Amino acid sequence: MPESVHQIVNERIAILLGLAEKNAKGHPKRSMRYVELARKLAMRYRIRLGKLKxxxxxxxNRFWVPGFNVKVRLVPRKGKVxxxxxxxxxAYLIYKGAGRQA
Ligand SMILES: [Zn+2]
Structure with missing residues (x-):
């Protein structure tokens, strides 16, 4: 797959997830649809979502807004959230060295 296609798909995924974030509270169903589309794109082009997961x-497919539709708890013993x-x-996710959102 040419690098440019990869890049375009990556951008589209970022846009879709951005829209999902914006609509998470006001239009949850729309938001879930955006996440679904982003995930389908990632699957089709075998793009790793990495931290976006x-x-x-x-x-x-809910876009998570902590305190709104998801409870986030640290499990320090496991180094996970x-x-x-x-x-x-x-879902347990590793938070060590994971950047700003833990
Ligand atoms: Zn869920």
């Missing part, structure tokens, strides 16, 4: 729920989504799904 901790931005949404893998089960219901527990994300408890509104849909009931739980």
């Amino acid at each position: 901790r931005k949404f729920c893998r089960k219901c 527990l994300y408890e989504c509104e849909c009931g799904s739980k």
Whole structure:
């Protein structure tokens, strides 16, 4: 795959996730659709979402807004963060060296 295509798809994913973030509170269904589209693009072009994975729920596609639709708890012993989504799904993500959002 040419590098330029990869780049364009990456940009589209970033845009879609940005829209998902903006609509997470006001239009949750629309927001979930944006996440779904971003994930489909990533899958089709085999793009690794990396850090973006901790931005949404893998089960219901909700874009996570801490304190709104997801509970975030640190599990220092494991060096992980527990994300408890509104849909009931739980995800453990590593936070050590993960950047600004822990
Ligand atoms: Zn969920």
